[in-house]
Amino acid sequence: MTSPVVEVSHLRKTYPPSRTAVADVSFDVARGEIFGILGPNGAGKTTTVECLAGLRRADGGTVRLLGRDPQADPRSVREHVGIQLQEAALHDKITVGEALDVFGSFYAEQADPAELLDLLDLTAHRNQQFGKLSGGQKQRLSIALALVGRPQVAVLDELTTGLDPAARRATWDLVERVRDAGVTVLLVTHFMDEAERLCDRLVVIDGGRVVAQGTPSALIEGLEGHRGVRLRFTGDAARTRALEILTALARQDDAVAAVNPAGDEIEVSGTRTVLFAVVQALAAADVVPDDVRTVERTLEDVFVQVTGREYRAEENEEVTV
Template identity: 70%
Template sequence: MTEPVVEVRHLRKTYGDKVAVDDVSFAVSPGEIFGILGPNGAGKTTAVETLAGMRRADGGTTHVLGHDTQKHPTAVRDVLGVQLQEATLHDKITAGEAIRLFAGFYPAPADPDELLALLDLTDHADKQFRNLSGGQKQRLSIALALVGNPQVAILDELTTGLDPQARRNTWDLIDRVRDTGVTILLVTHFMDEAERLCDRLVVIDGGRIVAEGTPRGLIDGLEGDRTVVLRFADEVVGAAREVLDRLAATHPDVTRVEEMDGVPGEIAVTGTPRVLFAVVPALAEADLVPDDVRTVTRTLEDVFLAVTGRTYVEQDEEPALVTEGDRS
């Protein structure tokens, strides 16, 4: 069995009366993109900064490649790269200068030109930090996390504030980074990002792990209702609604029928996982053919709702990184 490259056991971190991380445990295998997902303020950043040796734990253990990062935080300096949330550089330093400067901190750094190419920054190497776009700044931040040739990289909220296209471009880059052999811990509050990128993940809420597994496994494991949305031509939508209402009153697999707000002609039918098998024969018998049929895809937001009993909303930000007595 492959030994984990990252192992966290019963991690606990408090700030006065506030418990930021409460009995968190997980292990990451080599080559994975492992997600730490949850709303802002859930304890994600505190957990990974403690893992990286930047904060002192109040309980539990944290290991990276066998090194105890609480007892020996400097031991992982050359094998662990960290891209911190909201990291910034001097306005006038160029992308190329920054990478070469950081490369000088490591005994066997990555080739700066290769990093610029990997992160699509070659054409922006001479551009000052203040003149880089949001996406370019994030790519530079990733490059600086990789400049020491780490075996493990922590990427914290790397697409916050980016437009949709820049986010998708960054996702593609993360896949490319993993393909170089780097194991990635991806910290994010974006459900779609975690679902798109992560091999496995933990969901953290209120400092505790509330779910863990593969994104697909967590979603497929949900029980409960399913919804089918059908669109009908204007001249038959009324008749279709009557048929579906009767179905809801008589069929055990159909529980609710409602018209979609602001979408003329669309009707949502909710029921058991077999709801579609009930709807299709009823419409066929009435000789009603919808113009479009789609099932409502379940997501990690549904997982969050199932395990917490509430919808996914952002919370207050976590405490700032520099806290008196935190640094080892």
């Protein structure tokens, strides 16, 4: 099975009167991947997966899911795709066990409810009503419902929003277990750290367009000046001297891209050999830093580089184009 499980090509969707939610989005997902759709709120992520699931009609482009066209025949993908939507989607008075049984009954092939409850740590809450579950428990039930029909593809939309850090980490482990069970996972998220931690590959969407795609590590490696070093010195004199040396170094050595004072520290960025170059230059001038730290680059830096602005998850709430 080398053909992609999901193929999205030049997808476009405009809401009346003129709000373009998705301008041009293309990507492929291979079987068994955890694939991320990452971007700030309002970037067009949910609209993209809704078109993909056949819940919305796209204005342009093509979508293929397991070789079928969910736009032309939404029913054809229902059996094989499990979707966990952002909002709570159950009656407050239905119990966990009842919800699993009733959703399971819709599918030709059903997962064993007891196994699912166990996988999602919900066995103890089997007889509890939905309205009385905690946020994390609701979220886990929502994932269980997405998996109850033994789907080949699971779409998980913002599944850790509103969860505390411990519950988030537990949910991440769970997503990996789901993938290990053979399900291709499409993860929609506005959390950079979540995407970086979980995704095999991802697309970054901004303003309805793909602005970056690849594996998290390749995206970070691809950053200009993707390695950073922070240096601290005792006394202004030493720092000023170091700044002069490093600024000169940046002009001569391609390994050093930028030198910036940052509070009482100096931040230097550059290629893989930046640390070596910096330490060597300072040692040659006999300037000894108190502390040297390497700075980790993240997907957030990727976002800043490709969009030219800082990443704020809540921005673009009302994009009008």
